[in-house]
Amino acid sequence: MxxxxxxxxxxxxxxxxxxxxxxxxxxxxxxxxxxxxxxxxxxxxxxxxxxxxxxxxxxxxxxxxxxxxxxxxxxxxxxxxxxxxxxxxxxxxxxxxxxxxxxxxxxxxxxxxxxxxxxxxxxxxxxxxxxxxxxxxxxxxxxxxxxxxxxxxxxxxxxxxxxxxxxxxxGSWAGLQTSRSGSKVTINTRAVRYATSLDKNIPWAGETGVIQYRPKGGTAWTSLKSFSTNSTGATSYSYTSTATRDYRAVYTEQPYIWGATSPTSQR
Known part of the structure; x- marks a missing residue:
């Protein structure tokens, strides 16, 4: 041999x-x-x-x-x-x-x-x-x-x-931040993906996804708002709610990119 x-x-x-x-x-x-x-x-x-x-x-x-x-x-x-x-x-x-x-x-x-x-x-x-x-x-x-x-x-x-x-x-990765001003809740999310040609992570521009929420202490997620990211891989959404909820962003899996789910944030 x-x-x-x-x-x-x-x-x-x-x-x-x-x-x-x-x-x-x-x-x-x-x-x-x-x-x-x-x-x-x-x-x-x-x-x-x-x-x-x-x-x-x-x-x-x-x-x-x-x-x-x-x-x-x-x-x-x-x-x-x-x-x-x-x-x-x-x-x-x-x-x-x-x-x-x-x-x-x-x-x-x-x-x-x-x-x-x-x-x-x-x-x-x-x-x-x-x-x-x-x-x-x-x-x-x-x-x-x-x-x-x-x-x-x-x-x-x-x-x-x-x-x-x-x-x-x-691979791709997603982040999420939330803030509240009275009854107005603002949700900011951003995603990056790996680029093989550059050997580094870049903004995931033009990616689609959905912002979801669930009641405090709940387990079932409800879709709140669909989105498409801008050139920096980010999107922002604001709406009115007095309830305390968990929020997350789910990014769609693509033919050559794995999808991503952000951590949760409670407001």
Missing amino acids: ADSGNHANRAKAGQSMIRRLTAVGAVPAIAALGVAIAAPAGAATTTKTVHHVSRQAILTDIARIHPATSTAPYGTCKLVVPSTIRLDRAGYFGYIGLTGGCALHPGISAAWFAGGDTFTGSSYTVLFDHDDAFLGGNDTLGVLSWKGWFAFDDQGHTYTQDTPRTTIKV
């Missing part, structure tokens, strides 16, 4: 290719919205030490691997990746691993790719080589299907591969 080489050097060289794997960083103070990812199912699951590297580094490793052939698959090999991925400045890709029959056998080598018809022409590539996993890619957004290229163990057994799907969108 392949000698996977100097992992530290290759990881350093590949940082410009993909910066989002394994760790969840700090969420901006404007909100604390996340995307929940369920733990993978299955009795046998292996997780790997993951290195983010360039596509060329992965191809170099693959060139040293020569999959064995067999008359029939020995079992299944399933890629464990998040069903949803939230790209943001903090960096997040989530867990990655293998499950199925191949997780029961040592010396697994396997490769998948997503966002393209070939391994070299895809947006994301992942290679498992014994006890390590290497992932390279870019900031492609949307619903991607993973396709298997090969999977085998050090005994020459080959495995069928699954085709999981991953929805990748950029």
Whole structure:
């Protein structure tokens, strides 16, 4: 099997290719919205030490691997990746691993790719080589299907591969402030979203959403006012109410941007 080489050097060289794997960083103070990812199912699951590297580094490793052939698959090999991925400045890709029959056998080598018809022409590539996993890619957004290229163990057994799907969108965050003057309540809200091309958060201009309220101590939310944000990602609404209520702003999920819900404020 392949000698996977100097992992530290290759990881350093590949940082410009993909910066989002394994760790969840700090969420901006404007909100604390996340995307929940369920733990993978299955009795046998292996997780790997993951290195983010360039596509060329992965191809170099693959060139040293020569999959064995067999008359029939020995079992299944399933890629464990998040069903949803939230790209943001903090960096997040989530867990990655293998499950199925191949997780029961040592010396697994396997490769998948997503966002393209070939391994070299895809947006994301992942290679498992014994006890390590290497992932390279870019900031492609949307619903991607993973396709298997090969999977085998050090005994020459080959495995069928699954085709999981991953929805990748950029993150957004919402904030909200309220004030009262007599019976007049003013609600100010603002949202930002991550921009992959700039590698930073920017105002979420032109985004739609709705301001909601619930009675003090209540649980059910009622829509109060629909809105569209201005060029700074902000909007303001005032109305008359003597009741004490909780308020929040809910921003609509978009094809390439996760929605956001602000913290609540009581007036």
